[in-house]
Amino acid sequence: MNVAIGTPPNPYSAIMDTGSDLLWTQCKPCEECFDQSTPIFDPSKSSTFSKLSCSSELCEALPSSTCQNGCQYMYTYGDYSSTQGILATETFTFGSGSDSNKVSVPKIGFGCGVENEGSGFDQGAGLIGLGRGPLSLVSQLDEPKFSYCLTSIDGSKTSTLLMGSLATRNVVTTPLLKNPSQPSFYYLNLEGISVGSTRLSIKKETFSLSEDGSGGMIIDSGTTISYLEESAFDQVKKAFASQLKLPMDDSGSAGLDLCFKMPRDTTSLDVPKFIFHFKEADLDLPGENYMIGDPKMGLLCLAMGKSSGMSIFGNVQQQNMMVVHDLAKETLSFVPIQCDTL
Numbered sequence: 001m002n003v004a005i006g007t008p009p010n011p012y013s014a015i016m017d018t019g020s021d022l023l024w025t026q027c028k029p030c031e032e033c034f035d036q037s038t039p040i041f042d043p044s045k046s047s048t049f050s051k052l053s054c055s056s057e058l059c060e061a062l063p064s065s066t067c068q069n070g071c072q073y074m075y076t077y078g079d080y081s082s083t084q085g086i087l088a089t090e091t092f093t094f095g096s097g098s099d100s101n102k103v104s105v106p107k108i109g110f111g112c113g114v115e116n117e118g119s120g121f122d123q124g125a126g127l128i129g130l131g132r133g134p135l136s137l138v139s140q141l142d143e144p145k146f147s148y149c150l151t152s153i154d155g156s157k158t159s160t161l162l163m164g165s166l167a168t169r170n171v172v173t174t175p176l177l178k179n180p181s182q183p184s185f186y187y188l189n190l191e192g193i194s195v196g197s198t199r200l201s202i203k204k205e206t207f208s209l210s211e212d213g214s215g216g217m218i219i220d221s222g223t224t225i226s227y228l229e230e231s232a233f234d235q236v237k238k239a240f241a242s243q244l245k246l247p248m249d250d251s252g253s254a255g256l257d258l259c260f261k262m263p264r265d266t267t268s269l270d271v272p273k274f275i276f277h278f279k280e281a282d283l284d285l286p287g288e289n290y291m292i293g294d295p296k297m298g299l300l301c302l303a304m305g306k307s308s309g310m311s312i313f314g315n316v317q318q319q320n321m322m323v324v325h326d327l328a329k330e331t332l333s334f335v336p337i338q339c340d341t342l
Contacts, residue, residue, distance in 0.1 A: 081118020
């Protein structure tokens with residue numbers, strides 16, 4: 001997403017991530033920075049930059065911090081990437097185009113990162129965390145409702161993020177769960193999966209959140225494909241193998257767990273239906289949200305993988321759906337919509 005930081009505002013693009021909280025960008029003087037397309041933010045050139053004290057609420061909300069010339073943070077992600085630097089406040093400007101479409105919000109807490117490493121970061125110049133913890137943009141704006149609509153993965157139009165409520169139809173809604181040991185994550189209650197007309201015989205507790213905080217399923221805009229607990233994934237794999245009358249491909253060339261050999265120059269194929277049975281909400285996915293075809297390679301692959309412990313509902317599965325987070329009602333809703341028409 002595009003935002004601007006500071007006074008005068010410096011535009012930069014950041015990765016929108018519902019699986020973490022911290023907002024951050026790379027800052028001068030950089031000790032270790034990755035290449036980004038926009039100039040690195042220079043706090044000395046902004047009149048509204050202000051370091052946060054170690055006793056501030058946001059500093060105390062950090063998972064890891066030290067007190068040295070202000071609040072020094074260290075923040076790590078599930079893929080072992082990390083950012084560290086100084087926690088500060090700044091004016092953030094949202095929106096694009098004319099001034100009437102822009103909104104400036106002062107004193108947003110963010111990380112000014114001088115040591116940042118991770119191969120997944122180079123698509124942007126930092127991250128906008130939309131998780132449930134106090135450091136996230138949602139919490140800092142005190143906005144209990146937000147939604148996003150991800151356009152097709154191979155499309156060229158931009159996706160939309162909306163803060164606040166909106167009127168919608170054809171909604172399916174499921175309760176959000178909280179995990180005290182992972183309070184930032186949005187947990188869903190997944191009760192089962194159907195492939196084709198068959199509801200798989202997955203044990204009910206496979207996706208449930210354990211008392212010790214393990215297991216469960218989160219929805220995450222920052223994870224590409226979905227990951228299903230291994231015993232459930234094995235059943236999904238078997239069901240596709242028996243229902244999709246194509247030879248399996250074991251070459252591993254696509255980097256995905258389940259692939260089929262597709263007749264070359266095929267333009268359309270019937271694939272088995274795929275339904276996630278969330279509590280009170282059956283989500284019937286369109287084929288392009290779970291099957292990825294590459295006619296040149298002659299491959300058709302399931303855009304999912306296996307995990308042990310926590311399962312993740314990734315962003316390929318969320319294409320062309322308005323995904324509405326309502327933190328006041330503790331619900332998550334899916335609204336099928338062509339996101340590039342918004």
